[in-house]
Amino acid sequence: MKFSGAQLVIRLLERQGIEIITGIPGGANLPLYHALGNSNIRHILARHEQGAGFMAQGMARSTGRPAVCFATSGPGATNLVTPMADAFLDSIPMVAVTGQTPLTLMGTDAFQEVDTYGLSLPVSKHSFLVRSVEELITVIPRAFEIAVSGRPGPVWVDIPKDVQTAEADVDAWPGPGEKQPGPDPDKGTLDRAVAMIQEARKPVFYAGGGIVRAGAGNRVAQLCEKNGIPLVTTLMGLGIGGPSGTPAALGMLGMHGERSTNLILDQCDLLIAAGVRFDDRATGKIEAFCPRARVIHMDIDNAEIGKLKTSHCGIYGDAGQVLEALIPLVETRERADWKAGIAEIQRKHPGPGFFRDSQRPEYLIRRVGRYAVPGSFIVTDVGQHQMWTAQAFPFSRPGQLITSGGLGTMGFGLPAAIGTALACPDAQVICITGDGSVLMNIQEMATLVEQGLNLKIILLNNQALGLVRQQQELFFQGNYVACQYSQSPDFTAIAKGFGIPAQTLGSGESPDTALASLFNTPGPGLVHIPIDPRANVEPMVPPGAANLEMIGGENQ
Amino acid sequence: MKTVMIDLIINNHPGVLYRISGLFARRSFNMEALQVSGLSGTGRSRMRIWVAEDAKLPQILRQLEKNWDVLDISLDTGSGGIEMPEPGTAVPVPFH
Secondary structure, three states, X not given: OEEEHHHHHHHHHHHOOOOEEEEOOOHHHHHHHHHHOOOOOEEEEOOOHHHHHHHHHHHHHHHOOOEEEEEOOOHHHHHHHHHHHHHHHOOOOEEEEEEEOOOOOOOOOOOOOOOXXXXXXXXXXXXXXXXXXXXXXXXXXXXXXXXXXXOOOEEEEEEEHHHHHOEEEOOOOOOOOOOOOOOOOOHHHXXXXXXXXXXOOOEEEEEOHHHHHHOOHHHHHHHHHHXXXXXXXXXXXXXXXXXXXXOOEEEEOOOOOOHHHHHHHHHOOEXXXXXXXXXXXXXXXXXXXXXXXXEEEEEOOHXXXXXXXXXXEEEEOOHHXXXXXXXXXXXXXXXXXXXXXXXXXXXXXXXXXXXXXXXXHHHHHHHHHHHOOOOOEEEEOOOXXXXXXXXXXXXXXXXXXXXXXXXXXXXXXXXXXXXXXXXXXXXOEEEEEEHHHHOOOHHHHHHHXXXXXXXXXXXXXXXXXXXXXXXXXXXXOOOOOOOEOOOOOOXXXXXXXXXXXXXXXXXXXXXXXXXXXXXHOOOOEEEEEEOOOOOOOXXXXXXXXXXXXXXXXXXX | OOEEEEEEEEEOOOOHHHHHHHHHHHOXXXXXXXXXXXXXXXXXXXXXXXEEOOOOHHHHHHHHHOOOOEEEEEEEOOOOOOOOOOOOOOOOOOOO
């Protein structure tokens, strides 16, 4: 039977189990949309390709399954660069399909022509420029296989318009692209790890986003509990081991981690790193990170092991499999001395407890946490509100937080939350954003209303690019340049203009009435909360400094 | 500084050189010399890259290993008698 290239793509996406595609049509992908019109796949029309890309990310991050977005050539493709780069740094499986100028015109500077393949190289795990209709039959399943196998990531498929319209005979359909099994962890290496854990007196487990992607949060908790190992997480790993604040669960490390957590890491003699990449925001100055520790590093990406910090035992493999093998091999231990030492450091360096101070943004975050139900998703944008959420929200499970960790993309929050709500229509989805971030993709409020999603937006407004203002205060002698907005738009009016019920919290007013009304009313809603523009994220490790050089975050 | 040769078998398509050289550029790896030739009738190419044997070498190899256009990789540290071409000299093309 004969199919056009576009029909082939849609049929293969259906066979892949794709139910929702986000995107925007344009000249070069119209054949794909023509074929999509005859499919049961639901299309979500975004208002900007960056929004479409982040919606796909929200779907992929909340379900763990690869998600798909469409864009046209030229500006459609360039607008996808940011969400693809974001997905690449946070290891999110997604497949972007872009239209391209016909093969016959490629290379002639044709209308809306850009070198999409070239753009894709540094921002995707892999990419294809499809040069014949026959290739599509192998490329589409292969794109999904690559997106989900090993360390997940985004794959870009660029399809010239004349490849979409060309026809091919298909006799047999390929199976959907599936995850290839990872390497089996090496037995000798596992034994070495067990011996190192046995010898250690002050071990710390350091868990990150790879654990969330591997669905291995429970195994981390089991290993730590059995062998008495305290747990720290990265931003991407928050929720592993449940809420933090005990000698067993130390919370987030790094630039905005608790003082005591960074001090404890400085003392440890064994660091068990899993699904982490020793990012500078987590480790601070790498030479000074855990200077007394030997390192066990397990990762599904062999290139991460030893990339930044020498590991004494590198375990290449899926963290879930590695941990499952390790759990029966380690002893049941209390490590009472180490726990007592940790409790002592925590007692000597208590946090400021900002979440108890109704004048502080952390208090608002904690109040929002009271309305979160089990199974909820907290999606943030990027900036101070993101860090306050990381510090103060009581995360109860791995993957509950959806945030742009690696690329730190302002404008991520709203569309990623929309994607989350599309993929998980029965879940409570809360988007915590800031006045700087929300304006970077505010057009997607139209998509939100159109889809009638049950998405609650908490907008903290300090009339500034808060983290920039904070760095200029701390490291540039208070020379504030280009970080404060002299004109703040009327966010409630904007939201209402899009059709979203919205209210602004008055000065000194308790947030509870507004939050109760927000969470008790089905459908989209927004609460706009002006906050103290002087509030900083504390503590803070200066960029490039060692994690021991923390500013603020002490109990006064 | 000693030079070693990375011997790759890669998919042969118009963008593959771009992908490998882009990887080197993005990660601040340096190529001393490069030779690529198609393996006729196979859809594959052979790429030989000469690099300095320094602390970055293991990371270069691991980044290449996980590249989906790289089908096979081996390292020649010089014992096999393969030498880096002198700058300015023509490189023989032995693979056909």
